[in-house]
Amino acid sequence: MNRPVTGTRARSVRAIVVRAALLTLLALAATFALDPFRNYQLAVIAATFCATAGLTLLVGLTGQLSLGHAVLMAAGGYGYVLVAGPAGDAGLPGPARFALGLAGALAASGAVGVLLGLAGARLRGPYLAGLTLALVIALPAAATQIPGLGKDQGLSVPFEAVPGPLTGVMVVEQWHAWIAIVVAAVAVTPLVVLRSGRAGLRMRAVHGDEVAARLAGVSPARVKVGAFVASSLSAGLGGAVLAVVTQNVSPGRYSLAFSLLLVVAVVVGGLGSVGGAAAGAALVVLLPWVVETVASGLPADVAQRLSGNLAVAVFGALLVAVTVAWPGGLAAATAGPRARLAGRLPRARPRPADPSSGPSSDPSHDLRPEPRPITER
Amino acid sequence: MTAAPATAASTATAATLAVDGLTVGYAGAPVIDGLTLEVRPGQVVALLGANGAGKTTLLRTLSGLVPPRSGRVLLDGDDLAGTSVEDRARRGLAQVPEGRSVVTELTVEENLQLGALWRHPGRAGRRKAVARAYELFEPLARRRDSLGHQLSGGERQMLALARALVARPRVLLLDEPSLGLAPRVVAQLLGVLRDAARDAGLTVLLAEQNVTSALSVADRGVVLSLGAVVADAPAADLAADPALRHAYLGF
């Protein structure tokens, strides 16, 4: 149990970070190919990805269903504004204001995450779900009742302009997409690292059999709280990014419906799969927009009835269908083809398809086929 | 406890329980491996063997709680494949499962009523059946309105047995009924079981770790090891023959 395994672990962490960096650069480059509206959508997807990545680990690995992850994003958004706003008023330069705002977001969402995590550690599934449901329904009330939160209109967010050197190269939507992509990378990469190591094993152990986990020296309460905190920090960053991109934080954006969309994203993408969380985030941002575009071609009153509702109906149906027929979600469904594709690439070694890992985040995709350490201590 | 009233007429006759080439468990690691066994009507067979030999799995498979990978379970020659757990019970295949199987949130009376329900949907018939159970198991009559979790271990096992018998099964499976009970209570319990079996014409398959007690009420002993039958002999022989006992039962 005391064998030094840092060598292997450090290598796989480095592999994860390298891959994350490569994907980030790829995404940044891709923004040049997109028009401003698409870049805006990409930014929203990246922000949503921050939340879904954490949620998929929470639900997929520890089995705790949170129906209120929108509240964590809201905490991040409000936390950002409440710090960045005064910072901007005090005359701080852009980057400092942004960094401080992010710190505020992390503090707020982390605090809520700790409280929810403590609740989650004590409560069984349906009770935690019910509590988070009550929380997200109470959010609009909290925003209107607590002074300083701007009530229903919310608070406006300091504008992040394109920095001097880049003004000739890109417009503001692309700049916001860059911010979103980088923040998402910073938020999600630690989650992938966590999942690939001991923390991930502990989470799975607690979900599988708590008594056995406790006998093995794992504290279920601590693991559950830790999982909640990790996912809430990531969601908080997503909320902050969303605030910057939409320039507004208001309770209407973080509704029960949005929380449910986050659940749809992680279930359809595949519980526990970070790549699936990315695919799911894209799905829940893009599909409603597709439906709106299609519906706008229809007569006005039909369009009005379909708007909002049709996308939700499709998502609900997807949720049911995926849970009943393909419990592993997109990640499991595409695991076979992805493995075959990986086998054809020059450098990768053939390895069995792992349905719990996504295409962009598989930690064991090291270049050397080393055995995955399972007895790290 | 009183002996079973000799005049208790049985409306259900004992059945033959047969197992043919039964395999249960995972592909590479079967828990029951090609087991074949027959229990003739009215026989009391003791199913013996160490922990993990497959006794509980066999009983659960017989009742339909676990699907076999291959092989058949036959009740009076009828293949039970595809018959649900509750339908097997309604065909007269009853089980007293391992552990405290009394429904703790219900009273003694309610537990018995529950057991009698499928055979006696009418209140009158059910009341008679439950009254008969109280005659056989006097201590239960005194605790009629106690909740299951208020009973002692011995009382609970007595209730579980009474409840299984109240619907006049044709085959009775028992999984370690003596577990955790004092020897005197075990003796009483098995005595009642033997009497009930004899008078009601019941086929009994009794899985037990308490070898001596089991062999004292059984006609035949079947020893399981690693999911297969390794010995099948009259109970008296098994009890008396030190070589057999030592080889298969470890003492």
Place this chain on the structure above:
Amino acid sequence: MDRLVLLVSTGVARGLVIALFALSLVIIWRAARIVNFAQAAMAVVAVYVAFAVEAATGSYVLAVLAALVTGALLGAWVERGLMRRVSGRTPLPGMIVAIGLVMVLQSVLGILFGPKHRPMTPVFAETPLSVGGVPVLSRYDLFVLVVALVVVAGLGLLFNRSTLGLQLRASATAPEVSRLLGVRVPRMVTIGWMLSCAVAALAVLLLVPTELGLNAHSADVLFVHAFTVAVLGGLDSPVGALLGGVVVGVIVSLVTGYASAGLAPLAVLALLTVVLLVRPGGIFAPKEARTA
């Protein structure tokens, strides 16, 4: 003082409806050991059908029957068609399917009927009766009270005095043992769902005349309140649901009256949090393990 009496009596009246809905959660818990997150949405569908029946026949009684029957049929259909196909090892897949069902039901209702609230005239007058000059409960409130008491009594008789109730209770607490005794456990679970959804439909039908009207989201808040009540009173206890409903109703009414309507959801959230964390077993429940 008058204001207090009025607020309390309004709270009691609203609380009885919440209690009825909470009763439906108690039923499905006692029969199947689950919390049905789609309960409110399914009840709303049943009430839309009841509206159609009342519009067509003009009879409130037929509308009530329609709500009960539709609720029961929906419960059976969802349980047999959906929930049985889902792994029951953890409650998670069942909850996710229920949420998907809510999304589908609410959005389809929105597409079919639009966002307008459809008002319903209450079958009895809603003006409060006066006792010694102080406005107390209205005739409609008394009607709701009678219905709630009848349902509680009926459920009590069913669960504790009938053989069906015996089988329902046994199937929920000891499904394997019950099956070994010949109890048709799957059928009991379906019956539990049918009863539960019928009572939920009745609760929503009684609620609608006191609110703006019927639309796809009418029962969302009711579900949260009823869930809180069920947790407060213990999911196992019909009496707990009744008392808990009145308590929650009065709390919401007092908060709305003395503070502001906006604070009510926060008050409910605070109450739920306190009960879940401090007395997880509920005030009336036996030792039901709710903690992880």
